[in-house]
Amino acid sequence: DAKTTQPPSMDCAEGRAANLPCNHSTISGNEYVYWYRQIHSQGPQYIIHGLKNNETNEMASLIITEDRKSSTLILPHATLRDTAVYYCIVRSDFGNEKLTFGTGTRLTIIP
Amino acid sequence: NAGVTQTPKFRILKIGQSMTLQCAQDMNHNYMYWYRQDPGMGLKLIYYSVGAGITDKGEVPNGYNVSRSTTEDFPLRLELAAPSQTSVYFCASSVRQGGRGGTEAFFGQGTRLTVV
Numbered sequence: 001d002a003k004t005t006q007p008p009s010m011d012c013a014e015g016r017a018a019n020l021p022c023n024h025s026t027i028s029g030n031e032y033v034y035w036y037r038q039i040h041s042q043g044p045q046y047i048i049h050g051l052k053n054n055e056t057n058e059m060a061s062l063i064i065t066e067d068r069k070s071s072t073l074i075l076p077h078a079t080l081r082d083t084a085v086y087y088c089i090v091r092s093d094f095g096n097e098k099l100t101f102g103t104g105t106r107l108t109i110i111p
Numbered sequence: 112n113a114g115v116t117q118t119p120k121f122r123i124l125k126i127g128q129s130m131t132l133q134c135a136q137d138m139n140h141n142y143m144y145w146y147r148q149d150p151g152m153g154l155k156l157i158y159y160s161v162g163a164g165i166t167d168k169g170e171v172p173n174g175y176n177v178s179r180s181t182t183e184d185f186p187l188r189l190e191l192a193a194p195s196q197t198s199v200y201f202c203a204s205s206v207r208q209g210g211r212g213g214t215e216a217f218f219g220q221g222t223r224l225t226v227v
Contacts, residue, residue, distance in 0.1 A: 034215075041148075041199060041221070042221070043201050043203070044218050087153070097159065098159060099142075099144055099203070100169070101153050101156075103153045104153060
């Protein structure tokens with residue numbers, strides 16, 4: 001699976017949009033971008049994933065650049081409960097069943 | 112549905128003791144995973160399984176063993192506990208869904224293990 005690079009930490013004011021970047025410059029054509037988050041040592045929680053089109057669900061939006069070398073997770077109206085470590089993962093659709101995590105971005109929502 | 116259930120939630124082991132961390136899922140998922148997370152660090156994959164009877168090593172398998180005799184259960188065995196195995200252990204499961212990049216993984220709430 002392609003390697004990802006994320007900033008180690010970010011702050012965001014409560015009520016504002018939180019934009020979390022992820023670099024995956026070696027991504028290949030059949031690899032998807034996944035986002036998970038981990039709140040205070042709980043088990044990680046799935047947020048969203050996509051291949052090349054932008055995706056939106058009730059939790060977040062995922063914007064993938066046209067060349068697919070980077071993506072941004074957007075939490076539109078951050079709340080204090082969104083304080084967590086956010087992991088960006090690139091994973092192939094087939095041939096590799098591993099699910100490995102990097103170090104992620106620690107997002108702190110500031111009141 | 113209970114999802115992914117891990118037992119016990121907490122355990123203190125003495126050096127050299129053995130134990131089995133239990134993981135069960137009721138979602139009929141074929142993929143299951145074991146991770147460890149040291150304080151302040153990310154998750155490291157220990158072992159994973161793509162179906163009953165099939166297991167494979169992850170990033171940090173030394174000191175651990177697994178088995179997958181049923182779809183539902185994926186126990187993790189520590190044979191000779193060492194202080195370096197003090198960590199939080201997470202089990203996860205997912206199901207393959209070709210053409211959509213697989214599906215989301217569901218995680219248990221973790222087992223906090225201390226080896227003294």
